[in-house]
Amino acid sequence: MKNWCQKDGQKPNEKYHYPQILLKNRKPDRILTLEEYRLDDGYAALEDTLKNLKPKEITQKIDEAGIRGRGGAGFPLGKKWLSIPDDAPFPRYFVVNCDEMEPGTFKDRVLLHTNPHNLIEAMIIAGYAISARKGFIFVRPSYETLSQILERELEIARQEGYLGENILGSGFSFDIVVHRSGGRYICGEATALLNAIQGKRPNPKQPPPYPTTRGMWDKPTVTNNVETIVWVPHVLRHGARWYKSLAATRTGEGTKLYCVSGKVNNPGCFELPMGTRLSEIIDVHAGGMIEGSEFKACIPGGASTRFLTRKYYDVEMDFDSFRMVGHRLGTAAIIVFDHKTCLVDATLNLMEFFARESCGWCTPCREGLPYICELLRKIENGDGKAEFVGILKEMSKFLWNSYCAFAPGAMSSLESLITYFEDEIFEHIWEKKCPFKV
Amino acid sequence: MISGELKEKLLKEILEAETPNEKAVDVMYELQKVYGWITDEAMSEASELLGMTLTELDELATFYNFLFREPVGKYVIHVCDSVVCWMNGYEVLLDHLKGRLGIGIGETTSDGLFTLLPVCCIGYCDRAPAMLINRRVHGNLTPEKIDTIIDQIRAKEQES
Ligand SMILES: Cc1cc2nc3c(=O)[nH]c(=O)nc-3n(C[C@H](O)[C@H](O)[C@H](O)COP(=O)(O)O)c2cc1C
Ligand code: SF4
Ligand code: FES
Numbered sequence: 001m002k003n004w005c006q007k008d009g010q011k012p013n014e015k016y017h018y019p020q021i022l023l024k025n026r027k028p029d030r031i032l033t034l035e036e037y038r039l040d041d042g043y044a045a046l047e048d049t050l051k052n053l054k055p056k057e058i059t060q061k062i063d064e065a066g067i068r069g070r071g072g073a074g075f076p077l078g079k080k081w082l083s084i085p086d087d088a089p090f091p092r093y094f095v096v097n098c099d100e101m102e103p104g105t106f107k108d109r110v111l112l113h114t115n116p117h118n119l120i121e122a123m124i125i126a127g128y129a130i131s132a133r134k135g136f137i138f139v140r141p142s143y144e145t146l147s148q149i150l151e152r153e154l155e156i157a158r159q160e161g162y163l164g165e166n167i168l169g170s171g172f173s174f175d176i177v178v179h180r181s182g183g184r185y186i187c188g189e190a191t192a193l194l195n196a197i198q199g200k201r202p203n204p205k206q207p208p209p210y211p212t213t214r215g216m217w218d219k220p221t222v223t224n225n226v227e228t229i230v231w232v233p234h235v236l237r238h239g240a241r242w243y244k245s246l247a248a249t250r251t252g253e254g255t256k257l258y259c260v261s262g263k264v265n266n267p268g269c270f271e272l273p274m275g276t277r278l279s280e281i282i283d284v285h286a287g288g289m290i291e292g293s294e295f296k297a298c299i300p301g302g303a304s305t306r307f308l309t310r311k312y313y314d315v316e317m318d319f320d321s322f323r324m325v326g327h328r329l330g331t332a333a334i335i336v337f338d339h340k341t342c343l344v345d346a347t348l349n350l351m352e353f354f355a356r357e358s359c360g361w362c363t364p365c366r367e368g369l370p371y372i373c374e375l376l377r378k379i380e381n382g383d384g385k386a387e388f389v390g391i392l393k394e395m396s397k398f399l400w401n402s403y404c405a406f407a408p409g410a411m412s413s414l415e416s417l418i419t420y421f422e423d424e425i426f427e428h429i430w431e432k433k434c435p436f437k438v
Numbered sequence: 439m440i441s442g443e444l445k446e447k448l449l450k451e452i453l454e455a456e457t458p459n460e461k462a463v464d465v466m467y468e469l470q471k472v473y474g475w476i477t478d479e480a481m482s483e484a485s486e487l488l489g490m491t492l493t494e495l496d497e498l499a500t501f502y503n504f505l506f507r508e509p510v511g512k513y514v515i516h517v518c519d520s521v522v523c524w525m526n527g528y529e530v531l532l533d534h535l536k537g538r539l540g541i542g543i544g545e546t547t548s549d550g551l552f553t554l555l556p557v558c559c560i561g562y563c564d565r566a567p568a569m570l571i572n573r574r575v576h577g578n579l580t581p582e583k584i585d586t587i588i589d590q591i592r593a594k595e596q597e598s
Binding site: 109142196198217260299359 | 460461498522565573574575
């Protein structure tokens with residue numbers, strides 16, 4: 001692995017200091033103001049773009065950089081923008097997904113509490129690139145303070161002429177509103193999200209039509225995650241090569257915000273080269289395991305990803321490296337479990353989360369999840385039978401027949417529990433109790 | 439009934455939206471602030487303001503975790519029960535809260551001050567265990583910290 005800041009004569013631990021782009025201006029108690037952001041070249045990319053670039057040229061530059069979606073699926077940003085047909089109707093909408101309800105994930109919160117104007121600038125450029133008229137930031141209820149910060153800063157940007165009619169004399173008009181969610185995990189799914197903003201019950205909607213052709217109010221709509229879109233001004237200023245060179249691996253690109261929580265000394269959100277090894281993230285940046293705890297497993301990308309065991313402790317954390325070892329990077333939110341934590345119980349907790357948050361639209365998910373919970377609860381309480389394991393295995397495949405990606409995501413932890421920790425499940429069954437409870 | 443002033447404010451916001459439906463959740467949030475929860479009266483007012491049917495609105499009101507179609511206390515405590523808080527001592531905290539308030543999950547204290555509800559991961563896992571009180575976050579919780587928070591609210595309420 002390359003060490004970006006390591007220079008001769010530096011103390012050894014400084015090799016773990018990396019360029020900070022998204023969290024560069026992180027302050028303990030406040031955001032970066034518009035003035036401060038401008039001193040740091042903020043809004044320079046916007047001014048330059050509106051003056052010198054055509055919408056298509058922006059999309060091209062963004063596409064060259066190969067920015068992959070940070071909302072969990074890793075879909076290339078440029079490709080999504082390009083999927084709007086040239087003759088698509090108007091008005092068009094640009095939506096930022098700040099629902100962030102994937103358990104373990106809090107990067108968008110940290111990012112926007114650091115530099116909201118980075119998002120605002122990025123959205124205006126995105127709006128210009130896809131010829132949108134209006135942008136929405138969809139925010140979950142527990143981030144109410146963030147909604148208020150965003151509304152305040154949007155007004156400041158409006159007064160500076162960055163939003164509204166005829167932005168900076170360019171002839172381009174665009175405005176942004178904060179849309180408060182009523183609070184439900186499924187709203188983060190891109191199509192459910194669009195229903196939510198339109199004031200419909202937020203069930204997902206299988207394509208086609210794709211939202212980029214017919215989205216909100218049947219008009220072309222692009223949705224991106226906060227952490228994806230904030231790269232736009234940086235990439236336009238510094239170029240695709242710079243962006244790619246920020247990564248630790250050839251398969252990675254840019255930096256990544258890794259959230260670490262659970263049994264570590266220093267839980268938090270860290271901006272590191274994409275592709276940084278899991279071991280470095282846990283041992284160095286998150287301060288290692290808490291005293292008396294040994295690493296048992298982690299969920300590396302939010303609750304919808306598989307348990308990852310000691311075997312891949314050194315895995316490089318980028319989308320492709322993960323895919324190659326049969327895992328998904330998801331939101332790169334690492335939840336760390338120690339040797340004293342019962343993973344049957346942890347999986348039960350995860351299944352209860354999914355059962356409660358299921359939108360109820362399709363039967364396999366709505367009925368399957370409570371059934372899985374019941375079986376796991378029996379096992380955890382010492383009332384399990386050997387045949388439950390087979391049923392659970394079958395259910396973990398069966399739920400892939402659901403209507404949206406929610407249920408397959410939910411099955412990740414269950415399937416990997418059975419794959420890697422079958423012994424632990426059987427120990428519960430044979431001993432008729434949870435071996436972790438005294 | 440809501441004040442003419444609020445009505446005007448909401449109508450203006452509805453007018454600025456792409457379609458009235460876009461403001462459905464916002465309007466219900468505002469009415470919830472007035473009534474404490476979304477009463478039937480609030481529902482018909484929302485329906486009138488938005489031009490949406492009661493069924494369309496109930497489809498939303500019953501779906502979302504932060505809209506209440508049943509009475510709740512003045513302070514709604516949402517305790518995070520997702521996986522990180524769970525492994526960092528959520529159960530102990532919940533027991534403490536239940537004991538302290540004398541209520542179970544889904545119940546309201548007899549003085550109408552507190553309602554206890556479960557909620558999934560609130561995005562503060564770096565400060566687990568965590569909870570929300572009226573959507574404000576409290577993290578790195580311990581039983582002592584919870585006592586302080588509850589005492590403060592009770593004291594504030596006694597003053598007013
Ligand atoms: C159940 C479910 C929940 C999701 N929640 C979120 C979320 O909270 N935030 C987010 O950005 N993406 C979420 N996604 C992914 C979105 O569907 C979508 O892929 C993403 O917002 C696109 O943005 P990106 O391409 O910039 O990553 C979720 C997906 C599913 C299936
Ligand atoms: S899989 Fe679950 S969340 Fe997705 S549509 Fe079906 S019931 Fe709803
Ligand atoms: S699990 Fe409780 S805040 Fe994330």
